[in-house]
Amino acid sequence: MPSLPHLTAQEREAIRQACGFACVRCGVTIYRYLGLPADARDPGGATLLCPTCHGLVEEGRLTPGQVNSFHANPVVRQRHFARDRLPFSSEMPQLIVGGSRLLRDTPIPLTVEGEPLLIFAPPRRSQGATRISVRLGAPDGTPVQIVDGNEWLPDDGSWHFLLRGDRYSIMASRGDGLAVLRIVARNRIAVEHLRTTIRGRRIEITPDWMEIDGKRYIDRIGSGTLIGLEV
Known part of the structure; x- marks a missing residue:
């Protein structure tokens, strides 16, 4: 998955919003902007993955299909996700x-x-x-x-x-x-x-x-x- 260093501020904001401001797989709020693997359902796009989850992709332990599935349903938007264990806050910490x-x-x-x-x-x-x-x-x-x-x-x-x-x-x-x-x-x-x-x-x-x-x-x-x- 290629890194996307030249995104505009508006593009980055849209990606963060779509992904729930965190890694789409684990919810960690430290992430990289990465190009989505193209498949039959989605010709491309961008997502957020933390360094650990991106490493799993690079090692072949996460397939393109799995990455696209996580992007379509980010873990932070799922009902079971415990937001309190990570720094999701509207205030200065x-x-x-x-x-x-x-x-x-x-x-x-x-x-x-x-x-x-x-x-x-x-x-x-x-x-x-x-x-x-x-x-x-x-x-x-x-x-x-x-x-x-x-x-x-x-x-x-x-x-x-x-x-x-x-x-x-x-x-x-x-x-x-x-x-x-x-x-x-x-x-x-x-x-x-x-x-x-x-x-x-x-x-x-x-x-x-x-x-x-x-x-x-x-x-x-x-x-x-x-x-x-x-x-």
Whole structure:
């Protein structure tokens, strides 16, 4: 299934709406825009699949017919789907990070050398999903955008994504880049573990503390501001 990087904003919005703002197979809100396999029922089009489900397609474990069936009836629109376990919320999420009190109205909890590691935003539409962006360091320390407004960008195997229970896990294939976000509730997200080096600055974050260049801090991230902390 080909990636579709050159879609217009209007085309992307239409695809998100048709697919329920999530992977059509599993409901994960981190996804890629992909061309649908053509078959007799549908000559083509576009859909959303998370990196894990797209990997199943690439391995031949999901057939074109199955993909088209999921697209025709996305799992998030089915009555049994438990939306509360994933970040479907019309509000800005509250954040649990770095030993600070619950952060509210803080889209960017931390920037490093001007690079925002995480960005959170409410959905473009009230029925959509919390928009999550992730930016971490490559093995050489250069910043890499991995997720941009829920869109999974890597297509070369340099980063991996997994849904583990209520956790979104992003891991580098080389080096120690890591981001684990736990979905506590639809509008509450904990930064369970973030670890990276960007431009020589070493960062590690849990819900209880934050280390910057080997020094540990608690309650340094401000609430109710665009950027909680700049280092």
